[in-house]
Amino acid sequence: MLVDALKAESYRFSLNRVLVFISVLLTPLLFAIGGVLFHWVSKINGDKAAQAAKLNVAAPSEAVNLGDVFGFAAAGCANGFVLICVLIAAATLYAGDYRWETWRLISARNDRTSLLLAKVGVVKLIAIISSLFFLAASLIFFLAQAMVYQRGLSFSVPAGDIGGIALTWLLSYVRIVQFTLIGLLAAVMTRSLLAALIVPWALGFIQSLAGQLGPALFGMDPGGWTLQLLLPGLAYDTLKAAVEGPLDAPLTGAVVWKALTGLTLWTILPLAGALAWFRKQDLSKE
Template sequence: MISVLSAEATKLLRHRATWFLVWIYPLGMIAVFFIALMLDFFGAGEAPSEPQTAEGWVRDSAVIWQLATSNFGRFLIAAYAAVAIAGEYGWNTWKLIVPHRARRALLGSKLITVFALLYLGLGLAGLLTAGLSWVQDRLTGDSIPDGVTLAAVLEMQGLAALATLLPMLFTLAYAALAAVLTRSMVATLVIAIVVGTAEQLFTAYAGIFYPSAPGLISALYHFLPGYHLANLIEWIVEGQGMDVALPGGGGPLGWQASLAVAGGWAAGLIALTLWRFQRQDIN
């Protein structure tokens, strides 16, 4: 398995898509830093902004992780999965490597490598955001709020990374299934956009449709992963969950329930993808 992972990492690191879909995060943070620095130096006529609190400064240092849980960020994750998995069908290379390795090892190594590279890119971007924010404050003469410590920054980075884990895994899971079923990068991305958008829209507006079919809407709201992913993020970052957005829904569900539902969806989709790939005619 180690050799398969190494080969997959070598292949993806050389792929141009990795620059645009993985390294774009740290490179984007560097670009934002220089733009903000120029605005600070040449925006002398602007009114001074309100002083920032230590909590706000530390939260802003981990803002890049929120991108991975947004619609746009999840589309980028799905696009990278499409390139890595569906791309093998387009390049007609699956039939060259499948006879030499177990199919589950091949697909599993792709999922692990894509996940690890995305996490690495976001992690580097998060650390760069914190470091460059400190440098910017020093260069522009802005005071760093009292209470900003390395321990606080690293703790926030860790919480943000943990909160991103399941949303990223779920996105990767349904994108991988779409890639195996459609064998097309374009179709995979389109399906990912539709699924991701529908999931977030339903979570946000379920309360509007609740009076028409309360039993069905309530069942879907609690069964689908949308609310549970958002609830887990709130529990991890804020220490309290997100209220159920249905009439009479009450307070937030416990993190254990949301972890079970969201984790079950991710595990189930990955298992289905591996099973389908195992039985697929590659020729």
């Protein structure tokens, strides 16, 4: 039942080329183009500054390590622009059947849990595909750096870094899914596409303000239970910092567990709430 629903939702989504472009291709495309322009403009400005100072700057001899692409992409594939682009597709998937009043047509052909989980499954696939395209865009960014600055290429990934890169990618993937699940809960409770779009964004904006103002104005500990449980973005950043390596003030195991608990709850509770609400919902007019 779930497999059938997943196939149907995947097919429906694939037909919407605008959504596919926005959620999967837009961010990597802009990043790749922006990366090339960034290196080109930086090179021009650097050369102008060197000429003005009458300096003879030799071309850098250090090769660009393409192995760094994996860590770079893993750390960046859950950036704010990706979250918004994937949210647009997720909100359309989650609230589209309310908007077009098609729930009563498809709910008779499958159980409600499978239908909703299939939509979540498609969003998870979008997150994975989006991260792969961001990896390709990161590769273009590094290649452009080598070409513009006339540097050689190398490839090396220390064995000890592979696990950290995989964990960072997993955290980024969970962060994308967690952010969109807020939209799922909003869509089910309000039956509104607009709410599914605005609620996660507005909540994320408020949480980011709380993360900045809480410690400064109220003396709240960023590593304490309150902020780690209330702010999934902070929990994600904490876990990513723990995975990426030692800091000036190394994170303790207690802080990591608090962050892990916070991010897990913000992932599970919206999904559980949406499923519970949807199972009791009257869809006779939807």
